[in-house]
Amino acid sequence: LHLQALESIHEGYLYKTKIVDVSKKKIKKNWTQIYVVLQGSNLVFYKDQKSAAHKQGSPFGKPEGVVSLQGAHVELNPKEHTSKKNTLSLRVSAGNVYLFQSDSEKENLEWFMHMKLVARDVSPQVETSPRDVDTQEVKKEDKKSEKGMVRSLSADEYSNLHGIDKNKNLVGIRAKLLNLISRRPTQEDLYKRGIIKDAVFGSRLQELCEREKVNVPNFLQKCIAAVEFKGITHDGLYRISGNMAEIQRLRCAVDTDDTYNLRDEQWDIHVLTGALKLFFRELKEPVFPFNMYDKFSDAIKKELKKDKLSAFKSAISNLPKCNYATLKELFLHLCKVVDSSHLNRMQTQNVAIVFGPTLLWQLSPVEGLAVQTVYQSRIVEFILLEYNELFK
Structure with a gap:
């Protein structure tokens, strides 16, 4: 997929706020107007x-978040969450609510x-009855669009669309929306065209790994190669944070375009190292699997x-094949970083402190945060010190 072929599914201005949990009391941040683009699954x-x-050298503009x-x-x-009209809430997989x-x-x-279709969220919105809808008007609209229709709505989508409001004055709007959604390509077609992609992050x-038919994710291989190409002697490598907006821009490029080039001059080395750490932090399950945490801590x-x-x-030796191969590749790279510690000042302990909480954590923590952090760092430090013995 080339950048020029990439399309946005929907875009426009919206007011946005985020609900944050402060001491178990949920509060909302201020509402701000932003421009939102639904691109792929992001x-x-x-x-x-x-x-x-879109500009040359900046194919995704200047995003502030993804x-x-x-x-x-x-x-x-x-x-x-709110008494305001014309609102919707989005609860992402990480638990954050927007x-x-x-x-x-x-x-x-x-x-x-x-959003509902892209998220493949088929949970019912409200309980509805077919009699809430003016079926004659819907059929009339459907007949007009039959020629250009790609697919019909599923039962869940039909219920979501027609159960939004029971006010009969909105039936016309519902019918037009039904027509609009019915004309859209199937999700399978959007995948084939590359508009919707399974995310990497x-x-x-x-x-x-199964999707890419590899043992080590392509992004990780490319990112490590790019970091080593740009030089592992940079002071504070992996410790110094990269620009978060640029990291998110890189993430967007990786998730939506197969032709990304991490060696490009636009990607600062600290943006690359920040993206690599973000990749591991955002895995649904850490690279050290949850069921293996106790074995390593013991x-x-x-x-x-x-x-x-x-x-x-x-x-x-009991790690799943892709986890083993990914850790072997990552720790080989980190050993090279440590070998250049006289220039980058990233000794074994410093690297371990950075990567401990990034690579392993408990599903349901039973230890205090401080204790858990110590174990995480010590596990990574030991693997770095004994890499040749553990992965020979």
Whole structure:
């Protein structure tokens, strides 16, 4: 897929706020107007329409944030979150909740249906009955569009569309929306055309490797190669944070375009290292699987080095194939970073502190955060020190 062939599914101005959890009390941040583009399976946020314009060397404009719709839940006019009209809520897979407000009810319904279809969210919106809909008017509209129709709506989508409001004055708008959505290509067709893609960030490692038919994700291989090409002697490599907006722009490029070039001059080395860490943090399950966490934490607690080494070898040998190959590739790269510590000042312990919480965490933490962080760092440090023994 080439950039010039990439299309946005829907775009326009919306008011946005995010619900944050402060000491178990949910509060909303201020509402701000932004320009939103639904591109592939991502919702991309821009300051204004001008920032979303494609330019040479900046094919995705200047995004301020990206949210994946994979596994998201969309709700129309969520009364539990706001009393404002023409709103919808978006709960993403990570658990964050965003609220959006449109200028009109029709525009709000369009955004709702577009997000719902891309997210493949088929949970019922409200309980409805077929008698709530003027079926004669719907049939009339359907007949007009029959020639250009690609597919009919599923039962769930039909229920979502016609159960939005029981006010008979909105039946005409519902029918027109039904016509609009019915004319859209099937999701299978959108996948074939490359408009909707399975995301790289926020995926499951095994599913990503199976999809790409590799043992180590393509992005990770390209990112490591690009970092080593640009030089691992940069001071504070992996410790210094890259520009977050640029990291999100890179993430957007990776998720929507197969032809991305990480060696391009536009990608600063700290943006690349930031993206690599973000990739691991956003995995649905860490590269050290949840069911393996206790084995590694028990191994690091052993007193004698030979016992510790034996326990680590046993745990690593039991890793799934793609997890083993990915860790082997990553730690080989990190060992090279440590070997240049006299220039980049990233000794073994420094690298371990950075990557410990990024590579493994508990599904349901039973230890305090401080204790867990210590174990995470010590596990990574031990693997770095004993890499040749553990992965030979």
